[in-house]
Amino acid sequence: MPFYVSPEQQMKDKADYARKGIARGRSVVVLQYDDGILFVADNPSRALHKISEIYDRIAFAAVGKYNEFENLRLGGVRYADVNGYTYDRRDVTARGLANLYAQTLGTIFTETNKPYEVELVVAEVGDTEASDQIYRLTFDGSVADEHGYVAMGGQADAVAEALKARFEEGMSLSAALRAAVQSLEAQDSDRHLEAKALEVAVLDRNREHRLFRRLPAVRIEELLGDSAG
Template structure:
């Protein structure tokens, strides 16, 4: 009779964590930044159908890097949780903190289970407040831990290098144009130190804008409005509610994208 192959629990968890981290690192990076009027999400995404960023509820948005099919399931679950809680109690009872706790429990359970592989995803859940002090940004790695972020956060790809770059350059009170340009500059920065140009049509940009009169604060920035913001001198951002620009609104957390 042969002796069963033994792997210590610590080694098994380490191997699962390494597997998940490698899967997440293969995807394209995305960054989330606070600016004066809200929170902006920026990522390189050549797909027009698969989105990295999505609306979850009135003031809450979701961003993800990693395997699309896995975090799409999480996005759908988050929308259902938010809708049910808002309908059962009150819309103000739906918070980013509560949603992050739900995601943390789900990811933690999957990560510790030996019956299935860990999810190769890293999430960001953000909520815009009435003032900048009320903004909330939570990063959730593959193991279900929760990291409370402020100012800027990067996930996927070379996230560690991006985080260092953003920490050195981000400041409170930036305009939307300034924050957007900083995000694009960070994404253009290569691990070898060189820079590459990312055309506007390959960028996915969305915001949670606290100044919007609507209850829903999430919207996408595309087309001429995105080009105008990228060309702005940074002193003042263009009005983000201009109807003449191609601003695509989403319903109930439109699908977030991979890569």
């Protein structure tokens, strides 16, 4: 006898499955600062990146299953390269990438037995803080236009609550990094995150051409120790 599961129950089971998988991962924080957008991941691995450049002014951050979000990242890079080459580099936007990812994730969630266990942020730095774009995408293809800060993975609610208390508009890079790290540490009162356990990158609006850059451990230590910032 065939086993029947209602569509509503099937969607709920898939959503619960994806949420549990994402919650098992380590957290990532994305927040605006005075000169751009900061990405901070609780990630001691030097080989498996959670934060990556997609295009000139656009970066990608993810939590969940590495092989799944890496497939999405590569698809986004291909999309950006083809559109930038075929049309104009200015036609490649975070909004366009977010729409692409939303369609892909939505299709996978509804049409396959196993949803992707991923959550993403696609961010584009603008000429001013007001023109920055940050889009958060969940496993079912839902898109949210975020402002200020985003926390994903692990105990995301606890991290977001800590960020809410610490975030201020126009923060310096060092102040934003300290706020991000302290918020990540809020998941566990006994946890102290050192520079070597962090993956940190920025989209710096003051740079030319490619605005994405990774921060080495030495620079992270300097910024965390800069009480003047």
